[in-house]
Every structure is written in structure tokens, then in C-alpha cells.
Amino acid sequence: MFQPLMHPIGDIGFVFAHMATPPGHAATPYAVAAIRLSPAGVQTEYTSLIRCPLTRARDYMHSHVSRRQLAAAPSHEQVREELCAFLAGLECVLCFDPYDAAPALKTLLDGTRVFDLGFAADFFMPWASTASPRQMWEVIHGQPRDKVSFSAEEGAELCLAFTRHLFGTVLADSRFPGARSLRHYLAHSDTLFGDMCRHLMHRHGDYFGGGLVPPVTAEDTADWQQFLEQAPAVDKQAGNAPSGGQAFTPVPEKEIRQLYEQLAHTRKGYRVREPQVAYAGHVAHALNINAVACLEAGTGTGKTLGYLLPVMEFLKRNPGQRVAIATYTKSLQNQLHGNELEACRALFGQYRSIPSALIKGKSNYVCAAKLDDVLSPDLRGPGLLAWLFFVNICFRYRLADCEDISPRLRRRLDADRQLTSLMLEVSAGSGCHATHTRCPAQVVTAEAANARLVITNHNKLILMEKDGKLSGLFRHCIIDEANHFEDAVRSAMSPEIAASDVRGHVRYLREQCRRLSVSPSAPEPDRRKAESAVEAMGTLLRAMDDLRDKFLSMDRGALGGAVSIPPAHSAFSGGSLAHELKRLHALMESVHEHTALFAGKESARLPMHYKALSRCRTMRTLVHESMFSLAQLRTGLDSEGTWQSVQVFPRSWTISGGHVYVGPLVRNHILSRRDTVVFTSATLTHQASFDPFRRSLGLGKGTQPVIFDNPELPPKPCFVTRVAPPFEPDFSLVVPSGAPTAVFEHKTTWLNYAAQEIPRLIDANHGATLVLCASYDDLEALRERLEQEYDGEYPLLFQKKGEPPAALCDEFRAARESVLFGVETFWHGVDFPGDTLTQVIITRLPYPSPASPLMDARHRCLPEAAYWDRYRYETAIKFRQGVGRLIRRETDSGIVVVLDNRLLANRNLAPCPIIEGLHNLPERHRRGRR
Known part of the structure; x- marks a missing residue:
């Protein structure tokens, strides 16, 4: 083609x-x-x-x-x-x-x-x-x-x-x-x-x-x-939001119910739900008293409208205030901005004048200026098509972003990481300046700066204070899907460096320097500088290859996934990772210095096309950013409560760092700069307690206020509330008789049992089953067995690594007797109401992998009791999310089958009583299995 x-x-x-x-x-x-x-x-x-x-x-x-x-x-x-x-x-x-x-x-x-x-x-x-x-x-x-x-x-x-x-x-x-x-x-x-x-x-x-x-x-x-669109001018007067603590008009909490009654009169199919009204009252209370609130609301409560209406009422009554709503998934962001918000405006005319914006992180957008630099007269074939794909993304940025690259596009256009490298280079995540008024990132940033309600993702909210146009504007926040917020903080605030990316930047610089070194029209001093730069870049590339070999000597398991890096190991020069990172930093600094000929006024004399020169400056900036990440990783080696990990690939490696405990980051970078923060989700508590969640984000425990590290900041009130769902979920939680323990040491026994039991459960339920696996390894092992051994009448749909789940979800919904096997993305955020899904099979309890770098670091940093408390808490939250896939509406019913008898010894993980053996299944669920 x-x-x-x-x-x-x-x-x-x-x-x-x-x-x-x-x-x-x-x-x-x-x-x-x-x-x-x-x-x-x-x-x-x-x-x-x-x-x-x-x-x-x-x-x-x-x-x-x-x-x-x-x-x-x-x-x-x-x-x-x-x-x-x-x-x-x-x-x-x-x-x-x-x-x-x-x-x-x-x-x-x-x-x-x-x-x-x-x-x-x-x-x-x-x-x-x-x-x-x-x-x-x-x-x-x-x-x-x-x-x-x-x-x-x-x-x-x-x-x-x-x-x-x-x-x-x-x-x-x-x-x-x-x-x-x-x-x-x-x-x-x-x-x-x-x-x-x-x-x-x-x-x-x-x-x-x-x-x-x-x-x-x-x-x-x-x-x-x-x-391309032109960024609107920022209304500086609108951008001057009141400072924290300034008086504002509260939302009358006793009048909240009237909003939902009005909605019931005008919106077809909507009826007032008491739990939703109560939930909205708690959101209004948090806004009124500038508090941190942790609100758990079960499935069916209607959280989206539950916080959206009090937020809109708050904004209507306080023209100087702004609110940010952050979610974990794109689907919820699009639903909020495109459906629920527009429905609110259509039904409540007084909200139509409140400007809003949807904004993602800058790395989701294409920088048009950098994209133009990449275009050259000799670009042809797949290279030009890859460039043109990002032009189309630039045009359609309100519909698509840099992450919307399908597996099919990657297979065809990403030979030698051509598409991935281009995405990294043209991303607006770095080097996209406010002067680039036609870049999508600058357009949406200006729109957000003029808005009073922004809908965004967790990462953008966390990093918003680093954006000059948005810093300090949105002092009231609703954080939905808050059970994922800790991971988002850890990801957004942690350094990472990929050798493949650095290699791509350096190779382009080396190619241009080689051309410059033999160009007769280049001044002799510049030719010598270019020759020195080529030599410096060759040294850096060899050092990165050498470091890959050292990582493999340290742990061959790094080829299969991320592994922890010990601070001291004989595989490293000088016996420590710090020595290796220091050397790599020095080599990058040398490359950055040797390519200074592309910066400054003197670069105008170079015999280079202006686009190639601009692209060299971009690559040099990206190398400098990698130096900064290296410096952060080195600092982390000397800090308590941090970890470093590496994953090795056939020709490269990636080093990541992270914080074991994100509480100080949440308090100092998020809560201290905002008046109101509402954390909400269907799964925040463990054994009816918010304490594990509060500890995970550094919020203290019980009903204590949030205490900041800065003694000059007054404590912030904090309250927690559980809102009961509007209906009692109708399902049974079952551990079949004979289910083995699914610990790693017994994997063969467990796999043989699961491969025999799952077909029986599928046939007994006439399909309509979601099978949740704890890892891709488990999924692949079951797929190989079942594709060979199962020849029943119910279609089996298996998630594939790297493939978007939307097509599988649609196929599962449409073919109501099918069976869907999935991993991480299917434990949360998917909705299969009605007869589409009447049985969930949890193949093994979703305990975190003890071998993961984060869990390894927790084991080293936390007391034994605290480590196991956290271990059980994460398992319980994910288990509840998996169970929650079954019951999405009041009319839903069915069974959840767990093929792991460890649940019997850990009943505190379960959200309801456990039935031991399918023969004890209640009659209504026997009938419900069609």
C-alpha cells in the first residue's frame, strides 16, 4: 500500500x-x-x-x-x-x-x-x-x-x-x-x-x-x-480569580432537592433519587465550607449529575469562582462535557452563560510549529504519511489526540519507531510556547483560562499549577474516579527516561552534524565543532548500549517487565547506579554543549535550511529534558521513600522512578493551593472505613482536618461520607467446591481447574459471562487451553495486549450469549447492563504482584503490618470493582464466581456474604441463569 x-x-x-x-x-x-x-x-x-x-x-x-x-x-x-x-x-x-x-x-x-x-x-x-x-x-x-x-x-x-x-x-x-x-x-x-x-x-x-x-x-x-484555529485572547480580568478564603455566596443546601425535581419534570426518563440528592448536598456542603471531602457513592447513585448540578449552581451564584472536574477515563470526560453538561444547560437556562472547556495534558496535543519543522522536500512514502497523520490530528484535535494511534497504524507506520519518535518530537508536551498561537495546546489553554468550569484528567489537574496561564485559577476541584488518583499523582510526579527516545534525538543531531562537518560552505570553526559533536554523540550512544548490557547482568528478568534497581550492584561501574547515571548525565551534557552551534545568533551563518535548524534546536531541548530526568532519578537514589526500576528491550531500556508515599505531594502541590477538593468514587472504603484511602493521599485519618507541612497554612476541614446506593444489589458471591488456592506456586493446579470449570460455568449460564483475569499471563494461558479444548456454542472473546477494548465491548454487548475474557481495563470503567452480563468469573484474587518495583519498595520502606494492610486494601478495592461490573442497574442480577479459595480465608475482601459451592445458589439466581 x-x-x-x-x-x-x-x-x-x-x-x-x-x-x-x-x-x-x-x-x-x-x-x-x-x-x-x-x-x-x-x-x-x-x-x-x-x-x-x-x-x-x-x-x-x-x-x-x-x-x-x-x-x-x-x-x-x-x-x-x-x-x-x-x-x-x-x-x-x-x-x-x-x-x-x-x-x-x-x-x-x-x-x-x-x-x-x-x-x-x-x-x-x-x-x-x-x-x-x-x-x-x-x-x-x-x-x-x-x-x-x-x-x-x-x-x-x-x-x-x-x-x-x-x-x-x-x-x-x-x-x-x-x-x-x-x-x-x-x-x-x-x-x-x-x-x-x-x-x-x-x-x-x-x-x-x-x-x-x-x-x-x-x-x-x-x-x-x-x-488551524487561532488561540483566543485571554480575558485578564476574568483570569483574576478571588484568592482563597475570600467571601462568596454559598449554595443553599436545603434547596438542592429542587434542582433534581426540576430535572425530573423536564428530562424524559429521569426520576428523583434520594441518594443522589443526599450526595449532591454533601458536594454543596464541601463547596460552602472550603473543605476536603471523601464521598463514596455506590453504583446507581448517579454521581455525575450528583456533583455537576451543585457545581453549576455554585458557579451561577459566584461569578468570580472557577471549578475543575477531573476524571480518570477519557470516556467519562467526553460524557461530562458532551452529554451531561449540555443537558444541564438545555434544562437550566441560567447555566448557559457559564463558559466551560475540555482540556487534556499538553502531551496529548500536536505542536503545529514543531510539526512544520519536520516537513522537508525529500519526505516521501510512509514517512510523509506518518507526518500527515499528525497534521490531521492537529486539525481534528477536539476529536482526537496523540494517543489515538491504533494498533493497525502502528503495525504499518511505526517501523523502527518512526511514528512513535515523530509523536514524541511534535508533541506539545515540551517546546510549545505561548507564541505558537495556532497550536491546539495553546488554543485549549486559552479557552480554559477564559472558562469557569474545566473538565480534565487527573494528570492535567496535578500539573495545572505549572501552567502559567492556568496556575491559581481553579481553586475548587471535583476528583471523580478518585480510587485511581494516587497512581496518577505517582505517575505525573515521577521521572522517566527512555533510551530509545534519547537515541532518536541524538541520531538526528548526529546526522546534521555529519552533513555540516563536510559542507564546503560551512565556516571551518563550525565544521570542527560539528566533528567534535559527532564524536561526543557516538560516545553517548555506546554508553547507553553498554548500560543495557549492565542492566541485563543485574537481572535478566528486566527483559520481561520492570524490575527494581538496587542502589548498589556489582554489574555497575563503581558498584552503584548513581555512578552510571552521573556518567550518562555528563555525556548528555557534553552533547548539549557540543551542539550549542545550533543555538544563538551565530547559528544563522550555518548552511542549513531553517526548518532543519529549528528541528535541531528541538532535539537539543529534548536531550536537555532527558538530562533533567536523569538528575531527578539521581536525587531519588539518595531520598527515602523512593524507588527506581528498569525495563530492558531488544535495543534499549527505560528507567523510571517513583514515590512510595505520595501524601506530601498531594498536600503540598494540590490541597494547599485549593479551597475545595472533593474525592469521589464508588470504591473508596475498606471494611466501611475511609482511613486507608485517607492515608494513601496523606489526608490523616478519621475526622481529623488536613494538616499541611507548612505551619503557616491553617488546617483544612475534612469530612467523609458514604452514600448508600438506591437499590440493594441482587447477586450471589460464590466460591465453588473444590476451587484450589491460586498462589503462584500452585499455578499449574489452578490453571487445570480453571480451564475445566470455566466451560461448565459458561454452559450453565448460557454465555453472558465476563471472565476477569489478574494478568495477561493468566489470560494467555487460559486462551491457549480454551481455544484448544472448548468447542461449545458460546463465542469466546479474548482481549489482546495493546488492542483498544471498545470493539470487544461492543461485540460483547451485541452478542448477548458471548463470553468476554479481559484484564486490567475490564475490572473498572465498563458497563454491561441487563442480560448482556449475568455472570462474572474472577479467576484469581487480584493481589498486587509482590515483585513489582512499587510493592518491593513498600516492603522495604513500610513496617510489616502497614505493608500488609496496604496490600489487602488494594486487593479489596480492585476486587470490589470487579464484582461491580455485574450490577449496574436496579434490574440487574446474577452471580459472581471466584475460582480461588483464598477468598474464604480473607472474607473481609468480599462486599457481601460468600456462598461456598454452586449447589447452594439461591433459587432466583438459578432461574436468572436462563
Whole structure:
């Protein structure tokens, strides 16, 4: 797809094939359909089943093609000949491959080149989930589809419909002016992908019929920056928020109920819930008294509207105040800003004048200035397409960000980390200055500075005081999904350095220095400086390779994951990591000094294009930031309560540091600079106590106020409250008779039991099951066993490492008898109400890994009793989150089965009484299992 197109484009073909992917076998097509479309819009079709004895339940779910039908189907060779005859004369065909089975597809097409529509969807619409046919259909039609199955003919029609939608609507320059620049650079990419995209835009009316407005209405242009938004001017008067403690108008707590009664009168399907009203009253109370509040509210309370309405009422009554709402997941941020907030404004006219903004961390945005520096006349092929992808992200920054790179894009565009390195370089996380008024990060920052309500993520909230435009503005905060906040603080405030990133920066600098050292037009002093810089950079690169070997000598386990680095070890020069980091810092400092010729006024005399010179300055800045991270890591070696870890890769390594206890960071960097902070979640307590949560964030215990390290700051009032959910969850928690202990030493016994018991539980419940695994190792072990041994009628869906979970979630919801196996992301934040999910299987208790660097550091730093208290607390919180996946609505019911008898010895982890043995299951849950 990245090689040039060899022939002019005439007819275009669309192909869709269903693939069986049995364990131990290559993907095998069992149904195929094709459409051939002429430039005059004449359409012909071909379809056939393909003999295949290897299909499974999930294949039937996707296609509704039975094994009996396939037994009488033509052979693979026969269908291939017929299909190739049908597509004869076409250099390439447009395919959608949701199975990631390109080799099997190419074999079926017998050498015809493939234009991957899934890649095109991820490239031009990174905000849209199009990993499955059902998701792609919903993107086209803008509405949900109940069925998950598609016939091959429907799949081919889907390919055609998506092509018409993408190139005729999404990329129409009348709706999206930036398409004019995308077309220009696609033409210069010298690839089949670029030529086919432009052809389909320019000839759209010939193939698909003319619409009211054709997709191409203006000439292509290289000036892509003209389509960027301009940052608004910051209203300095609005930016002067009152200082802490200044008087304001409180929200009448007795009138809170009236807001929800008004909502019930105007919003269809909404009814007043007493727990939600009580919860909102606690939020209003915290705002009124400038307090720290810890509020736990069970599933069904309606936390989002529970804090949003009192916040909006507070802002209405206090025009000088501002509030920040921080969440852990993007989905909740988008729901808050795009759905709940707009609904509040529609129903309560007095809130419409309150300006709001959605803002993410700067590293989520592309710096347009740095992106322009990367563009050079010799950029072609995949390199130019990778650059163009970030141009599109820059255009669509309100819909997508730098993290929205699909696995499919990475597989195709990230050879030698090309895409990853480019993302790091053009990220607005560093080097994006306030003068870059057309950069998305500066646009959203200015909007936030003018807003009175911002919706953001945990990390951005933590680092907000470091942003000059936002520091000191948002003195009232609601922190939702607060059970994740400690990890967010630790991540945001901890240094990390990746050798692969440093290597990328240094290699670019070395290449430019080499060119400069042999350039006859460069002054002799500058050529000598460039030669010295090349030598210094070579020394640094060799030192990083040498350090990788030392890390492996220290612990071969670093190749499989992060391991703790002991401060002293014989593998290191001088016997200590501090010595190695000091040497590496000195070598980076040498590189930074030797490349000073690219900085300052004298750089103007260098015979270099201004973009290359600007890019060298960016790379030099990134090297300097790595030096800063190294300095922080070195400081951490001498500090109590910190840890350092390393993970080794085939050609690089990553060192990370962190704080065992984040309490001082929370008190000094977050609470001391704000008036009100509300921590809220469905899971904050352990055994009905908030003390473990309060200790984790340095809030003290019981009902004590928060005491700051700075004696000049007065204590801040702190209160805790549990709000009971509006209904009693209807489920049973079961440990089957015979369940073994799932400790690591007994893994083989546990795995044999789980592989035998899970199919029985699935069949007894008629599917509709979520299987939660404690690690990817467990998930993979179960997948290998069950794919070989289970041949039942219920489709098994397995999460894949690195794959976004949205497609799996949609497939699970749509196919109500399917079974979903997942790890970390499925323990929290997913919602499967109703008959979609009536059974959760927890394969083993989610104890933290004792071998993780953080747990290892805790074991060294904490007293034994405190360590085990924390160990059990984290397990209990995650276990409750996993159990909570089952009951999301009042009408939900079912069972939670735990295949680990350690729960019987640790009953304090369980949120309800435990039933020992499935034979003791209550009658209502036996009936509920369909």
C-alpha cells in the first residue's frame, strides 16, 4: 500500500472475507463477496462460501454461516480462481480486514494489491472506533446497530458505503477545509494509498453519483497551517480569580432537592433519587465550607449529575469562582462535557452563560510549529504519511489526540519507531510556547483560562499549577474516579527516561552534524565543532548500549517487565547506579554543549535550511529534558521513600522512578493551593472505613482536618461520607467446591481447574459471562487451553495486549450469549447492563504482584503490618470493582464466581456474604441463569 501505483485507476473493487482463526492454524477464509464498480457507476457482484471445517462459535456469530453450509461449499482453489477472474484487470482492491488476516486475504486475491479501508479509517478518523464491521456501520449511519453479524455480501456493501462516506463526506472540503492540504500531501507521498485516496475524492461523483456539493470544491494547497484555529485572547480580568478564603455566596443546601425535581419534570426518563440528592448536598456542603471531602457513592447513585448540578449552581451564584472536574477515563470526560453538561444547560437556562472547556495534558496535543519543522522536500512514502497523520490530528484535535494511534497504524507506520519518535518530537508536551498561537495546546489553554468550569484528567489537574496561564485559577476541584488518583499523582510526579527516545534525538543531531562537518560552505570553526559533536554523540550512544548490557547482568528478568534497581550492584561501574547515571548525565551534557552551534545568533551563518535548524534546536531541548530526568532519578537514589526500576528491550531500556508515599505531594502541590477538593468514587472504603484511602493521599485519618507541612497554612476541614446506593444489589458471591488456592506456586493446579470449570460455568449460564483475569499471563494461558479444548456454542472473546477494548465491548454487548475474557481495563470503567452480563468469573484474587518495583519498595520502606494492610486494601478495592461490573442497574442480577479459595480465608475482601459451592445458589439466581 506504500509502494507507488503502477497503472491508471479505472474500475474499483471492494472485497470482504470472513476468516476463521482456529488455534494452531493460519487464518482461513470461509465466505467472500466482491463488488466491482465502474467509473460510470455500474455495479456487479460476486459472492461464495468456501469449504472450511475449522469454524467456531465466534465465526458463526459474525456471519451466521453454519458448518453444514461450509461442508458443501466450493474449495479454496475454485473460489480463488473465480474471484480473480471477477477482479481481472484491477491493480488493487479496497478491503476491510477486521480479522487482521492480511496474508490469508492476499492468498485469496492471488497477488492483487490491497488498499486497507481499516487503515484509512484509523488514519483519517482516529476518533472513531471502526475495528469491527458493526462499529464501521454505526459510524456511517450515526446510529446503533443491534446485530453483530454481517453476511459477506453485507460486508462488501459496507466497504462500498464506507468508501462513499469517508471520501464524499468526512473529507469533503466544504465541511472540512483542511482536506485541501491532505490531498496535496497525499499526492506527494508517491504511494498507492495517497493516489487512491485522491482519486476517490476527485472522481467521487462518477463512481457514487453526484450529491448537492462535490467533495472537491477548491484547489489543493501546501499551506496546511492556514486551516488551524487561532488561540483566543485571554480575558485578564476574568483570569483574576478571588484568592482563597475570600467571601462568596454559598449554595443553599436545603434547596438542592429542587434542582433534581426540576430535572425530573423536564428530562424524559429521569426520576428523583434520594441518594443522589443526599450526595449532591454533601458536594454543596464541601463547596460552602472550603473543605476536603471523601464521598463514596455506590453504583446507581448517579454521581455525575450528583456533583455537576451543585457545581453549576455554585458557579451561577459566584461569578468570580472557577471549578475543575477531573476524571480518570477519557470516556467519562467526553460524557461530562458532551452529554451531561449540555443537558444541564438545555434544562437550566441560567447555566448557559457559564463558559466551560475540555482540556487534556499538553502531551496529548500536536505542536503545529514543531510539526512544520519536520516537513522537508525529500519526505516521501510512509514517512510523509506518518507526518500527515499528525497534521490531521492537529486539525481534528477536539476529536482526537496523540494517543489515538491504533494498533493497525502502528503495525504499518511505526517501523523502527518512526511514528512513535515523530509523536514524541511534535508533541506539545515540551517546546510549545505561548507564541505558537495556532497550536491546539495553546488554543485549549486559552479557552480554559477564559472558562469557569474545566473538565480534565487527573494528570492535567496535578500539573495545572505549572501552567502559567492556568496556575491559581481553579481553586475548587471535583476528583471523580478518585480510587485511581494516587497512581496518577505517582505517575505525573515521577521521572522517566527512555533510551530509545534519547537515541532518536541524538541520531538526528548526529546526522546534521555529519552533513555540516563536510559542507564546503560551512565556516571551518563550525565544521570542527560539528566533528567534535559527532564524536561526543557516538560516545553517548555506546554508553547507553553498554548500560543495557549492565542492566541485563543485574537481572535478566528486566527483559520481561520492570524490575527494581538496587542502589548498589556489582554489574555497575563503581558498584552503584548513581555512578552510571552521573556518567550518562555528563555525556548528555557534553552533547548539549557540543551542539550549542545550533543555538544563538551565530547559528544563522550555518548552511542549513531553517526548518532543519529549528528541528535541531528541538532535539537539543529534548536531550536537555532527558538530562533533567536523569538528575531527578539521581536525587531519588539518595531520598527515602523512593524507588527506581528498569525495563530492558531488544535495543534499549527505560528507567523510571517513583514515590512510595505520595501524601506530601498531594498536600503540598494540590490541597494547599485549593479551597475545595472533593474525592469521589464508588470504591473508596475498606471494611466501611475511609482511613486507608485517607492515608494513601496523606489526608490523616478519621475526622481529623488536613494538616499541611507548612505551619503557616491553617488546617483544612475534612469530612467523609458514604452514600448508600438506591437499590440493594441482587447477586450471589460464590466460591465453588473444590476451587484450589491460586498462589503462584500452585499455578499449574489452578490453571487445570480453571480451564475445566470455566466451560461448565459458561454452559450453565448460557454465555453472558465476563471472565476477569489478574494478568495477561493468566489470560494467555487460559486462551491457549480454551481455544484448544472448548468447542461449545458460546463465542469466546479474548482481549489482546495493546488492542483498544471498545470493539470487544461492543461485540460483547451485541452478542448477548458471548463470553468476554479481559484484564486490567475490564475490572473498572465498563458497563454491561441487563442480560448482556449475568455472570462474572474472577479467576484469581487480584493481589498486587509482590515483585513489582512499587510493592518491593513498600516492603522495604513500610513496617510489616502497614505493608500488609496496604496490600489487602488494594486487593479489596480492585476486587470490589470487579464484582461491580455485574450490577449496574436496579434490574440487574446474577452471580459472581471466584475460582480461588483464598477468598474464604480473607472474607473481609468480599462486599457481601460468600456462598461456598454452586449447589447452594439461591433459587432466583438459578432461574436468572436462563
